[in-house]
Amino acid sequence: MTPLLSSLFGRIREWVVIAFVAVATIVGVYLKGRSDGGTLASSRAKDALIDDIKTQKEIRDEVASLSDDDLSRRLSKWTRQ
Secondary structure: OHHHHHHHHHHHHHHHHHHHHHHHHHHHHHHHHHHHHHHHHHHHHHHHHHHHHHHHHHHHHHHHOOOHHHHHHHHHOOOOO
């Protein structure tokens, strides 16, 4: 009976090790994916910020080149009448 039990516990131990390795691999892949996703999101946010800054500069340059009358007409839609 003892050889049967030791054989059974040996197989159980093998399955536990295999299950542990599988879970550790899945967790590692998940964490790597989250890390890469965060980097990608951060990169996209930086690109959007750069685009917004360029648009802001274009608008400021356009407004700076307007005459007083043109500026007054453009700003009249933003003020109360």
